[in-house]
Amino acid sequence: MSASLKRGLQAFDEVIDASVASFFSSCVHCGLCADACLFYTETGDPRYTPIYKLKPLQRYWNQHYTLGGKIASYLGLTTAVDDAELAEWQELIYNSCTLCGRCSMVCPVGNDLTAMIRKIREGMAAAGYAPEDLIAAAGRAVKIGSPMGVRLPALKAQAAHVEKDSGLEIPFDREGAEYMLLLSSMEIMNYPEYLEAVARIMKQAGKSWTLSSEAFEATNTGIQIGVSDIARTLVKRVVDAAEKLRVKTVISPECGHAYTAIRWDGPNLIGRPYPFEVLHILEVLEQFRLQGVLQLEGSESQRLTFHDPCQLVRRGGVIDPPRNLLRMVADNFVEMGDHGKMNWCCGAGGGVGANESAAELKMQAFQRKKRQISELGVDAVVTACANCRIQLEEGLEENEMDLPVLGLTELLAEHLPQREKGERG
């Protein structure tokens, strides 16, 4: 078997449902979704208008799922979707969309365009038009267990480091633990401080938790590339591990797409609800705060702002927790323009960050975030997604802005009382 137009179109058939039909029926070509998309606003290229990116699927739906369209194509009045068209659209569907969901918020007729980009990727991937880098990442995720190729020994080595530094135990495969922690490979490789931060917070809160040696990776390349079968395989690993360890809650790490994949897509991929709960780390910390088991001291006097990861706010519903948590330690917290559910994407989500062919475009898209940050005149930017964090760091560096980007969980952990720190060996 290999990818083919036929399989791609069959995937189009599979994803068409009442919502897709309603959305395409409703579009009046007003073009307002362009205003919501940073790929359009930062480049001015009208091809980056969200609804335009969906043109092949829209035409396919019209030709096969409306009587008028069926008659028109029977009479030869319309052209069928072909390989050349899909090849041309690859850039629009993968490189210029981070699935940030902003267009879905502004569409006057109420179309969820982002959901349809997710759907059209199913067809694109099955037809063989997924970007090489995403295919490779998916390969590593399936075969190795992590899109960045991080294997268990690497994680164990990092865990050992953390244990040594902090004197805290990093538990693996502990059955009956309350929480099972997932990580993103970016955190394992780039931000190991996160693991230590969680360990210390858990210790203070007195909660039992564990990592799974069978499923530690939270990110889901299958969702980003648009292959539900692969996404299901990856979700299944986590579900199997969580069920095996009989945990109550699975914690999604500071990664936006990982969260939506495991929290919202997962049950639909495996076809049943979970017997456990899935929470983002910020939701867990918010619960700790409310339970009074998250005690912090001292405060940051520097001017801070928070970059909302799209998948947490708009696509995830985690809007207030980061603000409540940040205010515990930040005296000088300022909101960015369009914060919360209308935030602007960093420009690298939805597989764009892992896609080398989009490297230049994502930096162009970053201009929006750069302007937002410069306008605020802040000393540091806090966020809660490793992917956003990498993009922010790269972007700020490229634009010669000397500004630290902090992970919220780590920032909070720094404010744990000293006696906790005293446990360090």
Add this chain to the structure above:
Amino acid sequence: MKSDREKESGAIVSQREETVLQRLRRQGISRRGFLKFCTATASMMALPPTMAPAIAAALGSATRPSVIWLSFQECTGCTESLTRSHLPTVESLIFDAISLDYHHTLQAASGEAAERAREEAMARYAGEYLLLVDGSIPYGDEGIYSTIAGVSNLEMLRQGVEGAAAVIAIGTCSSFGGLPMASPNPTGAMSVNDLMQRGAIQRRPLINIPGCPPIPAVITGVIAHYLTFGTIPQLDALHRPLSFYGDTIHDRCYRRTYYDQGKFADTFDDEGARLGWCLYKLGCRGPTTYNSCATLKWNGGTSFPIQSGHGCIGCSEPGFWDAGSFYEALSMPTAAATTATRAGVGVGVAAGALSAWQNLHQRNGARTGHQEVKLDDLERG
């Protein structure tokens, strides 16, 4: 018999040779009275008052033209309208200015004598007489539905039109077909214009003066114009004189301001009706009816239907009898909306079921026939 006929013919000749002014003077009407009439006529025809002397000069010198009035499928309402007007009126004056040689209601003669008078006038003034027609003409079944003295209306009109200088269709029936033409039109009734268009009668200059009945002053005004200028007045596409049919009732209606303000009577006895608000919602045809009722009014300028509290029924418009209820607003559809909607939904359900079946067949077929997309399937072979 023969000598009687000659006497009558002689009388026609002697009357005709008198000028209008001479005849009026003989009847004791002063020159001042005549000029007053001319001014009134000018104003009625929307001509400037300076035209009054010209009218006077023309009428004063004109010898009275022969007029033949043919009545077909009609109700005599048009004639009634003309004769019931109050005296002294411009109408009566104008009738002194023409020689009405045949009009089977008004003339004293009857039977063969009457028909002879018509034939003689037609022969003597061939190419000069004015032919007035009221009533529609039955065209179906070779016109057998209405005959006069054994001659079908169609044939009588055909003969009459041949020698006419111009034809004036009096009333809606002769102008547009009127009531006799209303669906299902059993006699195949047609207007004079229909017959001319169809070539059933010869074409002559035609003036339509529709109305059921027409306003008497409009009839006399048009005749006065013909007498004054020797031409027919400026007409619209439906052969109606623009000076009388140039505006709609609605445009000239004294209740128009209520229409613009959105004040309408909802029933014939509500507050709006008592306050004299617009009758649009009660079916008034003012907006689509071109006539002078709102300005010239009726019964010597006393009133007109809207002033009396009833909407215009559009009697002077083509096809008015078949244009839906007189009591439903003009914009109201006459369609069987519920039936059409139900039929539409029925058709939609059938077509929708068919299309949806096909859609689900394709979509669900794709879902059940889904082949797992594995890593190796992402590259094109």
Add this chain to the structure above:
Amino acid sequence: MEVEALLAWARGPGFEWALLIMFGGITLRLIEIATLGRKRDLSLPREGKGSGWRTIVSRFFSFPLLATTNVITYVAGYIFHLGLLIIIFFLVPHIEVWRGVLPFTWGGLPTTIIDLVTVLTMVAMGLLLFDRLTHPVKRLLSTAGDYLAWTVTFLPLLTGYCTYHHLFFDYSLLLALHILSVELLMVVFPFSKLIHALTTFSSRWFTGEQFGHKGVTS
């Protein structure tokens, strides 16, 4: 005579055909959409204020004017939609049409106000057409269907305006043309993007439910 016959046809059989095609088309389209169904979301819903109903309402008020580069679309878009609504439902002759097909009725607005609204609506539509022809995004997105939809929406306004002011033709002919133009609109409605007047409700509902499921108001 032809004019009267045309008007009679427009008010009678023409309107019947238009109703039949419009309702047939609407039924067809809605069945095509509804029968495709949607899979139940198996993920655990989050508590929140978002819902399909809420989004149906909230998207009527989606005017981020400050953040937009396309003021024409928002301003002219609102004017022309509101204008159409006012004209269709509050001009007394139009209310009489509704009275002819509905079991209830309501009061109208002064004709002079409707006249003004009509001019504003036509100007707004003119601007939107201009924008469609010149704005790079809209020009790229536009298809023949967009221009068809514009035309069949504009014609009733234009003919209605001419009818009221007796421009160019006789009132009867204008009224006939006006009614016929509305019938053309009715026929095109279900088979063009104009169907959004109905499907926007289902679209907003789907989106609102999806976002609401995640605890987000949209």
